[in-house]
Amino acid sequence: MTLQLFDLALADIDVRPSPFCWLAKFALLHKGLDFETVPLRFKEKENYPDPDYGLLPVLKDGDEIICDSGNIIAHIEEKYPGDKIVATAGEQAAADFYAAWVANNLYPALGPMMYLRVLAAAHEDDQNYYRETREKRLGVKLEAASIVAGQNKKVEKALQTLAAPLARHKFLGGEAPNLCDYIVFSPIMWQRAVTSEVFYETPQAVDAWRERMLDLFDGYARKAKSAG
């Protein structure tokens, strides 16, 4: 029986921006599992597998409903054979560090270039929801959060740190991708889902890695649709 991943969609249901949904999809692909994605918009809570939870991704595996990308990864790593998404405790610790670095350094740098673009690409029924939830989190209007001087330099500084391991290794996981790659690549898929504009300079080593990530799993990520 095919697994179902409930995946956030924008106005065009083929546009899937959520980085946490991307993380879950990469984990499923890594394990070689058959799955289908079920697009859901922000406000379609009644169709969510667990309406009380109301966030995505959610995985439906037979009678089991697993919420949150971290739980989904732990579930499929334990239940299914195939390559480990993360092979050693040291690699899991590194993945936890990358996740915190992405949250503290990469998202705050990318965010100002993204909020109004996600808003514009969201379904009209979702726009108030997106605005209210994000403005509550950010503490300012989306328009104010989008006007930040030198924001491209902040992204470039973060990507310079990322270029160090990628100048010496094909993937953050070494010779093959692991959870570290999927954690760091997910915000790049978030950006790619809503715009193909170029906001900042990408170091060569990071650019080459991005191309390798887009090629994985028969080009699954490369085939993903962008809103603009």
Place this chain on the structure above:
Amino acid sequence: MTLQLFDLALADIDVRPSPFCWLAKFALLHKGLDFETVPLRFKEKENYPDPDYGLLPVLKDGDEIICDSGNIIAHIEEKYPGDKIVATAGEQAAADFYAAWVANNLYPALGPMMYLRVLAAAHEDDQNYYRETREKRLGVKLEAASIVAGQNKKVEKALQTLAAPLARHKFLGGEAPNLCDYIVFSPIMWQRAVTSEVFYETPQAVDAWRERMLDLFDGYARKAKSAG
């Protein structure tokens, strides 16, 4: 035959501040190798194993002279048995990322609290050398580089990122320390060598890890002398 590690010393030759020397010492300890440190001051170039190189650490292993902490680690990892300093390509990639993060985020945050303290603790014959080399690198006088508003917040922000993996794992290496731990702990030994002053708040998970790091190898790092 005992290995010799040539180790940077300040005015008090028992004070060893260099983070790159600390990285080499932790690697030697990790492999369980017998070694002695040979203290050298900045300006004692004529006593350096390779005076033309003129930097530390340098390892003397029989007739072989190995310069630079990265080369020293590669040399002892290849030549000697014992636990691997880094076990997988993924852990090496993580170590490369931590090294870049330390260089781009932790050193720039710690530096302003350190430069004038290192200068004061250096031998009087070394003080001009230290000032000139660091001012050339920084592009400003040490006094100007030491006046930075909110610097403690920058350290705290960096340590919050580090707290994420350490809240879930005993070490950055997982259950046991590896190269990732030594890379990140070396700047903390740099600080500890010159001052016991408290400049910033340390997250509980990072503080507990620091204590574990100080305890390793019969408390080798904990026994290290501080200038003040």
